[in-house]
Amino acid sequence: MASKKAAQKSLKLASVLDLNEASALHGKLMELRGGNIKIDASEVERLGVQSAQVLVAGAQAWNADTKIFAIENASGAFEKTMQLIGIDPNLLVAKEI
Amino acid sequence: MDMNEIKEIFFQECEEQLAELESGLLKLNDGDRDPETVNAVFRAVHSIKGGAGAFGLDDLVAFAHVFETTLDCVRSNRLEPTQDVLKVMLKSADVLADLTKVARDGGYVDDARSRGLVKELEALANGNVPAAASKAPEPVSVAATAPADDDGFQPIPFSFDAFDDEDDAAKGQTYEISFRPRRELYGKGNEAALLLRDLTRLGEMSIICDTGTLPVLDQMDPEQSYFSWKISLTTEKTQDDIRSVFEFAEWDCDLEVKAAEPASPPEDLPMVPVAFDLSALDDGPFNIEPVQPAVDEAVAADVEATDVATGIANMAAAAARVEKKEAASAAATATVAAQNAAATSTAGQTIRVDLDRVDRLINLVGELVINQAMLSQSVIENDASGTSAVNMGLEELQQLTREIQDSVMAIRAQPVKPVFQRMSRIVREVADMVGKSIRLVTEGENTEVDKTVIDKLAEPLTHMIRNAVDHGIETPEKRLAAGKDPEGTIKLTAKHRSGRILIELVDDGAGINRERVRQKAIDNELIAPDSNLSDEEIDNLIFAPGFSTADKISDISGRGVGMDVVKRSIQALGGRISISSKPGHGSVFTMSLPLTLAVLDGMVVTVAGQTLVVPLTAIVETLQPEAAAIHSFGSNQRLISIRNSFCPLVDVGRILNFRATQANPVEGVALLVESEGGGQRALMVDAIQGQRQVVIKSLEANYTHVPGIAAATILGDGRVALILDVDAVVGASRGQSLKAEMSLAATG
Numbered sequence: 001m002a003s004k005k006a007a008q009k010s011l012k013l014a015s016v017l018d019l020n021e022a023s024a025l026h027g028k029l030m031e032l033r034g035g036n037i038k039i040d041a042s043e044v045e046r047l048g049v050q051s052a053q054v055l056v057a058g059a060q061a062w063n064a065d066t067k068i069f070a071i072e073n074a075s076g077a078f079e080k081t082m083q084l085i086g087i088d089p090n091l092l093v094a095k096e097i
Numbered sequence: 098m099d100m101n102e103i104k105e106i107f108f109q110e111c112e113e114q115l116a117e118l119e120s121g122l123l124k125l126n127d128g129d130r131d132p133e134t135v136n137a138v139f140r141a142v143h144s145i146k147g148g149a150g151a152f153g154l155d156d157l158v159a160f161a162h163v164f165e166t167t168l169d170c171v172r173s174n175r176l177e178p179t180q181d182v183l184k185v186m187l188k189s190a191d192v193l194a195d196l197t198k199v200a201r202d203g204g205y206v207d208d209a210r211s212r213g214l215v216k217e218l219e220a221l222a223n224g225n226v227p228a229a230a231s232k233a234p235e236p237v238s239v240a241a242t243a244p245a246d247d248d249g250f251q252p253i254p255f256s257f258d259a260f261d262d263e264d265d266a267a268k269g270q271t272y273e274i275s276f277r278p279r280r281e282l283y284g285k286g287n288e289a290a291l292l293l294r295d296l297t298r299l300g301e302m303s304i305i306c307d308t309g310t311l312p313v314l315d316q317m318d319p320e321q322s323y324f325s326w327k328i329s330l331t332t333e334k335t336q337d338d339i340r341s342v343f344e345f346a347e348w349d350c351d352l353e354v355k356a357a358e359p360a361s362p363p364e365d366l367p368m369v370p371v372a373f374d375l376s377a378l379d380d381g382p383f384n385i386e387p388v389q390p391a392v393d394e395a396v397a398a399d400v401e402a403t404d405v406a407t408g409i410a411n412m413a414a415a416a417a418r419v420e421k422k423e424a425a426s427a428a429a430t431a432t433v434a435a436q437n438a439a440a441t442s443t444a445g446q447t448i449r450v451d452l453d454r455v456d457r458l459i460n461l462v463g464e465l466v467i468n469q470a471m472l473s474q475s476v477i478e479n480d481a482s483g484t485s486a487v488n489m490g491l492e493e494l495q496q497l498t499r500e501i502q503d504s505v506m507a508i509r510a511q512p513v514k515p516v517f518q519r520m521s522r523i524v525r526e527v528a529d530m531v532g533k534s535i536r537l538v539t540e541g542e543n544t545e546v547d548k549t550v551i552d553k554l555a556e557p558l559t560h561m562i563r564n565a566v567d568h569g570i571e572t573p574e575k576r577l578a579a580g581k582d583p584e585g586t587i588k589l590t591a592k593h594r595s596g597r598i599l600i601e602l603v604d605d606g607a608g609i610n611r612e613r614v615r616q617k618a619i620d621n622e623l624i625a626p627d628s629n630l631s632d633e634e635i636d637n638l639i640f641a642p643g644f645s646t647a648d649k650i651s652d653i654s655g656r657g658v659g660m661d662v663v664k665r666s667i668q669a670l671g672g673r674i675s676i677s678s679k680p681g682h683g684s685v686f687t688m689s690l691p692l693t694l695a696v697l698d699g700m701v702v703t704v705a706g707q708t709l710v711v712p713l714t715a716i717v718e719t720l721q722p723e724a725a726a727i728h729s730f731g732s733n734q735r736l737i738s739i740r741n742s743f744c745p746l747v748d749v750g751r752i753l754n755f756r757a758t759q760a761n762p763v764e765g766v767a768l769l770v771e772s773e774g775g776g777q778r779a780l781m782v783d784a785i786q787g788q789r790q791v792v793i794k795s796l797e798a799n800y801t802h803v804p805g806i807a808a809a810t811i812l813g814d815g816r817v818a819l820i821l822d823v824d825a826v827v828g829a830s831r832g833q834s835l836k837a838e839m840s841l842a843a844t845g
Contacts, residue, residue: 019283019320026319033314045162049278049289053311054319061314076166076222081290084297086306086326 008036008068013078015043017051025051029058035067042073047081059092107148108201109449112515114141115194119518122190126183135178139168145193154200157193160211164189167218176221184525185217191522269300269333275353277325282349284320293326295342300332329357452548455508459695462498462505463792466696469498470789470813499790506547506693513591513600514542516555520562520589527566534584535570537562541591546598547693553670554600554690557663561602561686562587564660569606569684579681581605593692597672597714602686609678611635617644636676636684640664669797671807673824689824697793699820700768701786701812705755708818709782710791710810715823717769717777719785722746722762733759737767737779744769747830748781749821753805770823778827789813793820805829 009032014021029037039055055071062069071078071092082088121138124131146161168186170176178186192214195206274296278289296302304326311323330339339354340347473491480488517539528535546554570576570585577583588603611632618624618638630638638644642661667674672690691697699710700719726738727746735746746767750756760781767779791810796803796819807822 018288022319026314026317029314047290048283049324050283050319050322052290053317053323054314056308057311057314057317060311064313084293084304085290085324086304087308 008038010038010040012040012042013044016046017044018046018048019050022048022050022054026054029054029061033061034065037062037067037069039069039071040073041071041078042075044075044078047078049085052082052085052087055092056087104152106449107152108197110148111145111197111201114144115190115197116515116518117141118190118193119187119521120514122183122187123518123521125178126180126187130178132172135168135172139165139172142168142193145197149197149200152200154196156206157196157200160189160193160196160215163215163218163222164193167222170222182221185214185221187522187525189214189218191526194522269331271329271331271357272336272339273353273355273357274328274330274339275325275351276328276343277351278322278346279349279351280320280322282346283322285346285349287346287349289322289324289326292342292346293328296328296330296339299334299338299342300330302331303329325351450508455505459505459509462502463695466498466502466790466792467811467813469494471815472813474813502696502790506695509548509693509695510545511548511551512543512545513551513554513598516551516558517542517589517591519555520558523559523562524566524587527563531567532572533566533570534573535566536584536586538586538588539590540588544591544593544598545692546591546690547695550598550670550672550690550692553666557666557674557688558589558600558602560660560663562589565602565604565606565684565686569604571607575607579607594689598690598692600688600690602688603683605683608680608683609636609639609676611678611680614638633675633677636678639676640674665802668802669795671793671795673822691793695793697791697808697810697820698788699791699810700788701791701818702766702768702782703784703786704753704782705750705760707755708786708812708816709749710818710820711768711770711780711782712807712820712823713788715770717771720767720769720779722765722767722779722781724763727762735759735762737762739769739779744777744779745830746779746781747826749826750781750783752826752829770827778830780821780823780826791818791820 011028011032013025017025059069069092074082082092118138118141121134121141124134125138142161142165146158146165149157149161164186167176167189171178171182176182192206192211196211198204199206276289276292278287282289293304305328307325307327308323310325311317317323332339336354336356340352343350343352469491473495476485476488476491521537521539524535524537565587570587571579571581573583576585586605588601590601590603592599615624615630615635615638618635618641619626619628621641621644623638623641623644624630639660640663644661664674667688667690670690672688674686674688676684676686678684697710698713700713700716702709702711720739722737728736728738728743730736736743737746738744746762748759748762751759760783762781765781765783766785767781769777769779771777791812793808794810794817796806796809799809803819805822805825806819807825808820810818810820812818
């Protein structure tokens with residue numbers, strides 16, 4: 001539980017996660033690496049595959065770091081796109097070990 | 098066809114879509130729960146959004162998107178279309194119409210209203226999402242329990258069989274599709290997710306995402322393509338249809354489509370069908386580079402390529418209805434060539450023609466009719482027996498001319514539906530402003546009438562509706578106190594009667610307060626204090642210029658001066674308006690309008706040396722009065738006895754002031770006419786010249802309104818003849834106690 005009390009950073013995803021945003025998102029995740037992260041996906045209206053790739057890679061990285069990578073308040077569009085491209089959004093969560 | 102022309106077509110289509118939208122929402126409001134109604138409403142908003150995106154109409158796209166998202170919740174049964182929900186949606190339809198109008202004509206929309214509605218729509222969409230589709234509000238902080246690989250990921254199959262799919266292709270061939278996009282695909286503005294979405298529309302689909310090539314975060318290039326998919330699609334479409342989804346991406350991906358064994362689904366795709374709706378993905382600005390040179394302008398509008406292309410294609414297809422060749426070329430620039438071909442092949446059903454062209458044709462046919470009449474007259478003058486070959490030929494020509502005219506008129510005939518639909522918005526808005534609850538019921542919306550009549554009908558009708566809402570219907574409290582339903586009803590009906598269109602506006606409000614109307618008329622010196630007026634005559638006083646009974650000036654119906662303007666507008670159309678009211682039960686406004694403003698079948702008569710035309714539709718029969726049948730009473734009133742009943746005899750020459758004294762009825766001819774009010778009168782004229790179709794020339798437009806005269810025409814011999822306004826003459830004959838000018842206006 002101790003780690004849960006550790007500093008948790010948050011990131012709010014842009015409403016349009018297109019090609020351009022994929023790079024920006026990658027940069028942000030790289031900066032936030034090392035601690036638990038809470039990602040607010042409530043505003044997402046468009047999710048492109050490349051941003052989804054970054055998020056999946058991010059979740060894997062946090063998983064490797066044994067830190068929490070939590071997507072919260074996923075918008076309908078976010079969930080649907082994830083399902084559409086065959087990614088279970090529930091799997092975009094790294095467990096804390 | 099340039100972009101502006103396509104844009105104009107888009108706006109024309111918007112009008113149709115908006116009408117469709119409102120019509121569907123009103124049906125839902127009336128309890129219709131047919132999924133097709135919901136789909137039609139959704140499609141209307143979706144089409145507007147798609148086209149608007151193509152032209153960079155961002156405000157329109159943004160609002161339509163939110164609207165569409167909420168409609169999707171209704172479509173997928175996540176949101177019950179209750180009255181409250183539909184109220185928001187009807188208001189949203191109004192805003193969408195405003196935004197469309199502003200996009201077309203410029204101007205401003207009420208931003209605050211628009212923003213408020215966006216919030217309301219979003220609240221509806223969010224508040225009613227079922228648990229299955231909505232995320233718990235708390236952060237998901239526990240790892241999924243599904244079997245995972247070393248990286249915590251397990252490719253999962255999804256089935257999309259619950260999609261709203263117009264093709265509804267649940268049966269058919271199963272195809273195995275392997276799709277691996279390359280970096281260039283994204284670089285050129287395509288989006289794999291959208292291609293997959295388009296695939297789902299072809300049938301029942303299951304998908305597995307291969308994330309195996311995804312590197313670790315530190316080493317990944319965010320613009321590179323790592324994901325690829327294996328898809329199983331069961332569809333009635335062909336392999337070509339499937340490939341056409343990837344039409345513009347085919348060079349930038351590895352694509353394999355092959356038919357699977359029908360009996361055995363692919364073993365490596367253990368599908369777990371998941372009911373799922375993707376309509377929220379139908380939209381959206383993925384920033385993309387121009388995909389097709391031909392649609393550069395459109396693509397610059399920051400909208401996904403497929404919607405842009407489809408929008409252009411649809412518009413091009415619409416254009417094809419008029420100009421097939423141009424449309425074919427436009428269609429070539431769009432993504433869905435096959436769809437275009439289909440659209441073009443059915444293009445023969447309707448055409449969109451510039452109204453000016455139709456009007457020019459109508460004018461020419463009008464001239465043709467006059468010319469033909471003149472020619473006939475000269476031939477008759479030179480061939481008294483009427484048996485010459487020329488004469489016979491002319492009769493055929495006359496028939497042909499008549500058919501041509503009828504056919505041309507039919508082109509201009511339009512249903513009154515669009516005007517009626519506009520009224521429902523007025524009712525909504527005004528009722529909201531005055532805090533009343535009012536339901537508008539419409540009937541006979543498909544009744545057709547000349548487009549000019551429709552166009553000019555909107556303004557007076559709007560005024561009347563506003564009056565009915567503001568003054569006619571009582572507040573809910575008063576209605577409850579009077580034992581009525583707190584919700585008021587306004588009924589708007591249209592029907593054909595006696596060659597005219599009859600429009601009735603009925604409200605179940607308080608009715609006319611005759612005592613107050615009468616007092617006001619006396620105060621305004623419209624009538625003498627000792628006037629003995631019938632209820633009908635008192636009711637009709639509200640049409641007098643400057644008449645107002647409103648205790649206070651309201652923003653909605655102003656000072657109440659509108660009804661005389663309404664009456665003038667209706668008269669200018671060659672129509673009449675009257676009111677009947679029942680205190681406590683409401684009022685009925687009846688408007689009678691000509692079906693066309695262009696031609697008329699008339700009986701040409703002579704009155705005091707003048708040639709007049711009496712509309713044939715008003716005439717029941719003609720008769721030669723005998724002295725014994727004429728009965729006088731009072732100072733100058735006369736009745737004629739017809740088959741044991743008495744009918745007032747009206748000397749047209751006297752009423753119109755063509756002569757100072759009444760003519761001897763026995764020397765003339767009586768035309769038994771039926772007025773809009775239902776009563777019969779025998780109109781005395783000196784002689785009948787004959788029957789013919791005449792081309793109506795407006796007196797209002799060319800001269801001024803003349804009481805008792807509806808319009809004018811040009812006869813075969815080139816002379817101008819006046820067309821009698823039968824109801825006005827009948828009204829004048831019984832409204833003797835009114836002032837001279839009122840006598841014609843009040844009931845006419």
